[in-house]
Amino acid sequence: xxxxxxxxxxxxxxxxxFGMALAVGFxxxxxxxxxxFLMTPLLIFIGIPTAVxxxxxxPQIAASAFTGVLAYHRRQAIDFRLxxxxxxxxxxxxxxxxxxxxxxxxxxxxxxxxxVSYVVVLGAIGGLMLVESVRSLMRGEASxxxxxxxxxxxxxxxxxxxxxRRSMIHVSVLPLIALGAGIGFIGAVLxxxxxFLxxxxxxxxxxxxxxxxxxxxxxxxLVTMLAATLLHAxxxxxxxxxxxxxxxxxxxxxxxxxxxxxxxxRGVQLRxxxxxxxxxxxxxxxxxxxxxxxxxxxxxxxxxxx
Amino acid sequence: MRAxxxxxxxxxxxxxxxxxxxxxxxxxxxxxxxxxFAGGDLTVFGIVKNAPAGGGPYDLIITTTGPAExxxxxxxxxxxxxxxxxxxxxxxxxxTFLSVLSTRPPEESGAGAPPPSERSGLLGHVPxxxxxAAAALIRIQERRxxxxxxxxxxxxxxxxxxxxxxxLPPNVPIGAFEVEARLYSGGSVVARSTVSFRVAKAGFEAxxxxxxxxxxxxxxxxxxxxxxxxxxxxxxxxxxx
Numbered sequence: 001x002x003x004x005x006x007x008x009x010x011x012x013x014x015x016x017x018f019g020m021a022l023a024v025g026f027x028x029x030x031x032x033x034x035x036x037f038l039m040t041p042l043l044i045f046i047g048i049p050t051a052v053x054x055x056x057x058x059p060q061i062a063a064s065a066f067t068g069v070l071a072y073h074r075r076q077a078i079d080f081r082l083x084x085x086x087x088x089x090x091x092x093x094x095x096x097x098x099x100x101x102x103x104x105x106x107x108x109x110x111x112x113x114x115x116v117s118y119v120v121v122l123g124a125i126g127g128l129m130l131v132e133s134v135r136s137l138m139r140g141e142a143s144x145x146x147x148x149x150x151x152x153x154x155x156x157x158x159x160x161x162x163x164x165r166r167s168m169i170h171v172s173v174l175p176l177i178a179l180g181a182g183i184g185f186i187g188a189v190l191x192x193x194x195x196f197l198x199x200x201x202x203x204x205x206x207x208x209x210x211x212x213x214x215x216x217x218x219x220x221x222l223v224t225m226l227a228a229t230l231l232h233a234x235x236x237x238x239x240x241x242x243x244x245x246x247x248x249x250x251x252x253x254x255x256x257x258x259x260x261x262x263x264x265x266r267g268v269q270l271r272x273x274x275x276x277x278x279x280x281x282x283x284x285x286x287x288x289x290x291x292x293x294x295x296x297x298x299x300x301x302x303x304x305x306x
Numbered sequence: 307m308r309a310x311x312x313x314x315x316x317x318x319x320x321x322x323x324x325x326x327x328x329x330x331x332x333x334x335x336x337x338x339x340x341x342x343f344a345g346g347d348l349t350v351f352g353i354v355k356n357a358p359a360g361g362g363p364y365d366l367i368i369t370t371t372g373p374a375e376x377x378x379x380x381x382x383x384x385x386x387x388x389x390x391x392x393x394x395x396x397x398x399x400x401x402t403f404l405s406v407l408s409t410r411p412p413e414e415s416g417a418g419a420p421p422p423s424e425r426s427g428l429l430g431h432v433p434x435x436x437x438x439a440a441a442a443l444i445r446i447q448e449r450r451x452x453x454x455x456x457x458x459x460x461x462x463x464x465x466x467x468x469x470x471x472x473x474l475p476p477n478v479p480i481g482a483f484e485v486e487a488r489l490y491s492g493g494s495v496v497a498r499s500t501v502s503f504r505v506a507k508a509g510f511e512a513x514x515x516x517x518x519x520x521x522x523x524x525x526x527x528x529x530x531x532x533x534x535x536x537x538x539x540x541x542x543x544x545x546x547x
Contacts, residue, residue, distance in 0.1 A: 004343045006511040011344050011476045059533035066537025108380055112390035226530050233526025237518045241529050252540035289388045297442035302376040
């Protein structure tokens with residue numbers, strides 16, 4: 001069943017897009033991630049223009065994040081104060097990211113930069129998680145995150161401390177703003193929410209309780225992606241509401257099943273699977289960069305208005 | 307060529323040296339894209355009028371061009387072990403859609419055929435002429451179904467009546483298209499005529515695209531509200547606590 005997308009200006013198979021959204025929603029519900037790093041490349045692969053794919057994926061991530069925010073809010077597991085500090089940095093980082101995105105697009109190197117970034121980010125996070133989860137599995141238990149005394153004392157020495165009651169931490173806002181800026185920058189360049197970066201950083205570096213981390217990360221992603229939706233709509237008019245609705249419908253149904261499966265699994269098993277998934281996507285991008293392309297040429301329409 | 311297209315906006319143009327006239331008609335003035343659009347065919351009909359005795363045989367080239375844009379051809383090369391874009395070649399005012407249909411292939415045309423300069427087909431529409439980038443542009447646009455050349459795409463139904471079918475792919479660009487027919491006899495152009503048509507979104511698709519372009523903030527807010535609605539609905543429907 002084909003339908004024509006009014007902004008992407010191509011027809012797509014409704015069942016194919018819905019099925020993709022269902023599958024990515026399942027994965028995102030299972031691991032508690034947005035899934036943008038899976039969905040955006042898939043959309044580009046089926047022929048959606050990159051600008052429309054990135055812009056229409058933003059409201060889908062916002063929708064699934066909002067579902068999570070409501071659930072975590074009922075359990076009082078969101079630190080809004082921490083979320084707002086992270087967002088403060090995120091705005092600055094996203095602004096820099098959009099600027100960098102446009103500079104690289106003008107230089108014709110956007111594809112390479114995105115591929116290299118995916119390889120580095122997914123490889124690093126996936127590799128760290130793989131090592132950690134295999135170690136835990138060999139020890140035969142889901143161990144708590146290791147204490148890192150050195151990192152702790154370095155951050156503890158910074159000024160402008162603030163108390164975050166729900167997170168049960170008392171730290172300087174400077175590293176938090178820097179973290180938010182880093183996530184915002186990467187998110188703007190790669191078109192992803194960055195939950196899979198934020199969660200480990202808050203757990204391992206700032207030692208915020210895991211339940212609060214996930215809720216706060218979802219809150220941060222929700223606000224970021226709502227803002228991204230508005231920015232894309234205002235600057236590029238590149239948000240396809242039909243595509244976004246298909247993605248939201250499939251994504252939210254898939255996520256519910258993913259959550260149920262995820263809750264039945266042990267944390268260490270989930271981390272191992274997510275690590276393998278991240279590494280697989282990273283390897284896919286590495287292959288794009290290193291294997292001789294079938295056709296070294298490509299054609300793009302230079303749109304003066306975008 | 308381009309200047310000709312502008313001048314020949316009228317549907318009927320005649321060469322002064324010979325007396326042939328071309329009259330063209332299209333199966334549709336507007337191709338509308340609704341939600342079930344999956345490409346379409348446009349039929350070009352025409353007749354050769356006022357043909358003098360012994361004026362034939364005729365050859366025809368029917369060229370259909372879509373809106374012009376700058377098309378950039380990028381070439382990847384291996385730099386420090388990575389395949390990255392090495393060079394970009396811009397082709398300004400290149401047609402986003404191009405269909406060149408003719409009565410017979412150049413090698414069969416013989417004496418009565420169009421001269422080589424007039425029948426360069428797709429390459430004749432690439433600004434700048436022959437290069438590796440131009441060859442890649444033609445190859446990739448053909449693969450996408452956006453450019454095509456068919457040397458038997460125009461059929462004479464009788465000595466003066468002809469028909470051609472222009473295939474519009476599902477990813478056809480939106481905008482104004484121009485169909486130009488050139489009639490050849492004895493190796494030179496004896497008549498020329500152009501007609502135009504539009505490809506436009508219709509109904510819901512047109513409305514959405516229009517609102518997204520004009521009411522940008524409102525459209526963005528509507529999509530954001532839709533996202534919150536979907537998120538809330540999923541939460542309410544599947545809530546288990």
